[in-house]
Amino acid sequence: MTPAAAQRFVVLDSFRGLCALSVVLFHLHIWQSVGEWRFFRSAGLLVEFFFVLSGFVMAHRYYQRSMNGAGFGDFMISRSCRILPLHFATLLLMTALVFLRPVLFAEFTVEDLPDLFWSEGVRTQWVYNALLLQGWLPDANLFSFNGPSWSISVEYYIYIAFGLIVLWANRHSTAVFAGLVALCSLTTLLANTQIANSPGLRGLTCFFLGATIYALHLRIRQLHLARHWATLLEAATLLALYFMVAMKYPHKSYWATWGFAAAILIFAGERGQISAWLKHKPFLKLGQWSFSIYLVHFILLYIVNVLFAHYYPAWLKQVGQVRYIDSGSIALNNALLLLIVAGVLLCARWSFRWIEQPGMRLGKYWQSRRTRPALILAGAKI
Structure with a gap:
């Protein structure tokens, strides 16, 4: 790996963690809490940021590099061992919780359980989730089990497409990425909703917009910008991001994607004071745990809602299609929010250590086992 490819964008990692935490608040409905602020009510849009950033990071790692068949195999091992262990762990845990709930709380009779557990619809949706197909098939329910994993299902197969493009197009990959962005943009703007x-x-x-803008990052990273101007630019970017996420406008997901791409270009330079603040340990830890925060939080929120439904039903209120938790006290509601967020962070820390890191070590071990040293005979490499 080249020194450039070995560089890590720690500020963007911190952004990933903050965005993951914002998605937690997006899914957490506690009445009159900070989670009901306008920005967090639209924070589901930040999934687009994850996609753009993933494309940018993948392009950074493989920019101007040739990939052969063995390299593609190593790439898929790396990506699979990075995301599949936590995906399968959370899917199995969510499956157990969904099936245990009616048993523990006697919501169904014994005669009803086989239909609940083995109905064709449940089996089909579970297979879609296990194979990471729920983000691609029209009859799949995105939130049938661990809801946020729909984006993982999309990203995993995009990784395969990315690897194949790098394998076949080699140093012309950026042009292919740009062509895909143009094609997808036309489809988005011209197709039905x-x-x-x-x-x-x-x-x-x-993803491919993120991969495309990496080449632009290489062109602008050497531009000199005084620290105070860089800080001002970063502050203006954060303000623009706030309004971009919070406001309503046509094709919001598409146009926000370009805004996220611009923000990534600006903060990839890590030149301003805001970038310096985002390099502090708490933000770096959020970035490190971001994948676990994203996949684990939905399970914890499911448990919280089930417990409230059975033990504190008076604290639940239905407003339209949204069910809120409401203790009757704004202070207590916000304290409960902080407690749940702390629980998510604790679980994320644990899953990163015991699921994600072993998975990454497995990937490196698997790659090392695939490597075969060249046979050297009489001073000649064969």
């Missing part, structure tokens, strides 16, 4: 908002198209547009 169902197609334009489909998870797969959103993921493709975002």
Whole structure:
């Protein structure tokens, strides 16, 4: 790996962690809490940021590098061992919770349980989730088990497409990425709403836009910008991001994707004071745990809602299609929010250590086992 490819964008890692935490608040409905602020009510849009950033980081790692068949194999081992262990762990845990709930709380009779556990619909959705197909198939329920994993299903197959493009196009990959962005953009702007908002198209547009702008990053990273001007630019970018996420406008997902791409270009330089603050340990830890925060939080929120439904039903209130938790006290509601967020962070810390890191070590071990040293005979390499 070249020194450039070995560089880590720690500020962007911190952003990933903050965005993951914002998605937690997006899914957490506690009445009159900070989670109900306008920005967090639209924070589901930040999934687009994850896609764009993933494309940018993948392009950074493989920019101007040739990939052969063995390299593609190593790439897929690396990506699979990075995301599949936590995906399968959370899927199995969520499956157990969904099936145990009616047993523990006697919501169904014994005669009803076989239909609940083995109905065709449940089996089909579970297989979609296990194979990471729920983000691609029109009859799949995105939130049938661990809801946020729909974006992982989209990203995993985009990784395969990315690897194949690098394998076949080699040093012309950026041109292919740009062509895909143009094609996806036309489809988004001209197709009907169902197609334009489909998870797969959103993921493709975002990811390959991120991969495309990496070449632009290489061109502008040497530009000199005084620290105070860089700080001002970063502050203006954060303000623009706030309004971009919070406001309503046509094709919001698509246009926000370009805003996220611009923000990534600006903060990849890490030149301003805001970037310096985002290099502090708490933000770096959030970035390190971001994948676990994203996949684990939905399970914890499911448990919280089930417990409230059975033990504190008076604290639940239905407003339209949203069910809120409301203790009757604004202070207590916000304290409960902080407690749940702390629980998510604790679980994320644990899953990063015991699931993600062993998975990454497995990937490196698997790659090392695939490596075969060249046979050297009489001073000649064969």
